[in-house]
Amino acid sequence: MSLHHVSRRQRRFLLVLSLVAAAVSASTVSARVPDQYASGGNSHGYDMAPETRQEVVEAAVAALPASNVRVSGPFQANWDSLKKNYQVPTWFNEAKFGIFMHWGLYSVPAHHTEWYEKHMYGADRQWHASHFGDQEKFGYKDFIPMFKQEKFDPDAWASLLKKSGAKFVVPSAQHHDNFAMWDSAVTRFNAKQMGPGRDLIGELAKSVRAQGLKFGVSNHGIENFQFINPPADLIARLKAKKADLYDPEWADFYNVADRSDEACKKFLVDWYLRNVELIDKYQPDMLWFDNGVDQRYLDPLKLQIAAYYYNRASQWGKQVSLSTKKAAYSPSNQNTETVASIIDFEKIGERSPSGIRPGAWQVDEPIGSTWGYAEGMKIASPASIIAKLVDTVSKNGTLLLNISPKADGTIPQEQQDTLLAIGEWLEVNGEAIYGTHSWTSFGMGGGRNEAGPSIRFTVKADNLYAIVIGAKPGAELLITPLSTATVSGRVSQANLLGRAENLTFVHDKAGLKLQIPQNLKALPAYTVKITGLKMNPASATRSGNPDW
Structure with missing residues (x-):
């Protein structure tokens, strides 16, 4: 039955059926196939969010600078105001293809995954020690000087991304590791003051926009507060020597030594201020958050971010949008009722819609076998990515293809080859992709x-x-x-x-x-x-x- 050929009452009935199916599927460990609309909500548990309480979040909101909270504009920090004033940007409905990127310190060790920081204090402890030294002598912070980006050429990157056929670009401004890839006055742990000595986000933003592409940023930083969870023996060792994770000089980078309510409140205020800084300095066309913002107790802070972002965009005269996963911006806990955010699904076929989903949505998909650059990662063929792009667009979605730059500032040739081949295909076939919508059957x-x-x-x-x-x-x-x-x-x-x-x-x-x-x-x-x-x-x- 086509969604476009049923009554409103039938549509509601179909939605109820899909939600029931999703609930049954979620209860079956082996079931990973999404329902037609992928209409589920937030996962149980913290799902990378700070393990805290709403009163701590509300205390953080109370501590925000008044100049941010009272920024003028039509949006207020409540669901009704966001729902009334928001609309999906026209440019997003027409784009259909964007580039995402995991770009950060984890590309220095280039081992396993972009979660290297977590694993080097856990499952990969011995691998790290054998390659770089014991954690008390060489911690994750010691990769910062090695993250040089000495070959980073933002104009060359932007030219490549334009040739790929993408219409917007969303680099990671900050991953789970708490390192800011921009010139920040909020945190000293940033790419301008450390490592490359450059405003990486600012330089890329300028070059990408010069190519006529939209520019957004992703911020995964909310997940930093409890990202690292070392075993007891390593904790005791580092504590005794006041080293690395327990070195007071780096306490605010790692957020391991102090996880009290007061520390969490300080962390949440810092996260908010970093987002405000990204908004004000770079006027992103999209602000993308990862899973860690899903939890309902974070809503008071998330509402403040949304109101600030949209009011600033109103002042700029720009169409912008948040993009979030699951039901992060849905007080009803169903992603079919998301407020002021474009729903993002992670990986095609695992969590994305299996059929046509009306409205606006996107799916982020890695070009390789990992998200961040890792030695030996396998890169998908152009044919594979084109097939995923076409399938996504036929279901009314947008593909956000992730690439994985190296620590020296280069995009590996194999990734470039795939991007250029996609662009070559889109030069001929883009008419069937850009500005299209789904038919009655995908x-x-x-x-x-x-x-x-x-x-x-x-x-x-x-x-x-x-x-x-x-x-x-x-x-x-x-x-x-x-x-x-x-x-x-x-x-x-x-x-x-x-x-x-x-x-x-x-x-x-x-x-x-x-x-x-x-x-x-x-x-x-x-x-x-x-x-x-x-x-x-x-x-x-x-x-x-x-x-x-």
Whole structure:
């Protein structure tokens, strides 16, 4: 049943069914397949959030500078005001493809994952000691001088990202490790005062915008407060020597030695001020938060951030948005009722919608086997990423593709090659991606046990695009969802994007029959532009939520 062809009452019934299915799935450890809309809420437990109480959060809010809390504008720090005044930026609905990046200190050891800091005081203790020395002599802080970014060329990066076909760029301004990648007056643990000696975020922002791309930042810093959890014997060793995690000079960097309520309050105020600084210095088009902001007891602080950000954007005359996971900005605890934030899902096929989800959403997906750069990481092929992009857009989503720069400031050639190949494909086929919306069906084929090519649909104006993934030149196609018994109108023309001549076809009750031309270069996907059928309207909504 198509979402666009059911009544509002039926839609609500379908939503209830999907929520029940999600709840049953969540109770089954082995079940990882998302429901059609991926309509779940927050996970149980802290999920990387500071393990604190709402009264501590409220004390932090009370300690915020009055100049921030009272910034003028239409947005107030409450759900009703955010809901009334927010709308998804037009540029986001049209973009469909952005670049994310995990860029930070963890690329120096380049081992295991971007969670190196956590693992070097835990499961990878021995590996770290054998490669860099014992933790009391060489802690995570000692990677900072090695994070030189000496080859970082923001203009070259921006040129590459433009050529990839991406429309917006969201680098990590701060990861779980509490190191700020910008020139900060809030924290001394920043890239201008330490390590590279450069305002990395500021330089990249200028270059990216010069290419005509939107620029956002991600902040994972809320997860720092309890990110490191060493075993008792290591704690005792470091405490006795007042070393590394227990060195008073680095206490505010690690947030391990003191996890009292007062320390948590101070941390939360610091997190807020860092976000305000990012907002004011770089006017980000998107401010992206990771899982750690999910918990409801953090709402008083999150509301302050949202009101400040949107009021400042109103003063700038810019369309901007928060982007958050699960139900971080949904007081009802269902992500289909998110307030003033674009919902983000982590990894295609694991947590993202399995079908068309109306409104606005995005999915962040790594280009390689890890998020941050690690030696030996495997990079996905252009064909694999293009297939994921097409599948995501056909379901009304946006792909946020993560890349992994190195500690010397370079983007590895294998990643560059994949990005350039995606851009080359989009030069011809971007018409079927940018500014499109979902059709009544997202496609056919592509199931786990299905052989042969798969097809995904997108719509722009009166045109239907059938993007054929995995077909060889000369392949014969029968597109069964286009049966004359089910579609409105009759196909009048079909042509392949990038070629002027029309394709010969037969349109009947079996579907649309046509053939991919023989004399073509082999590509990851071909796009057939189809005219003559009556198209459904766009499913964009002001709130970004499905319009129930």
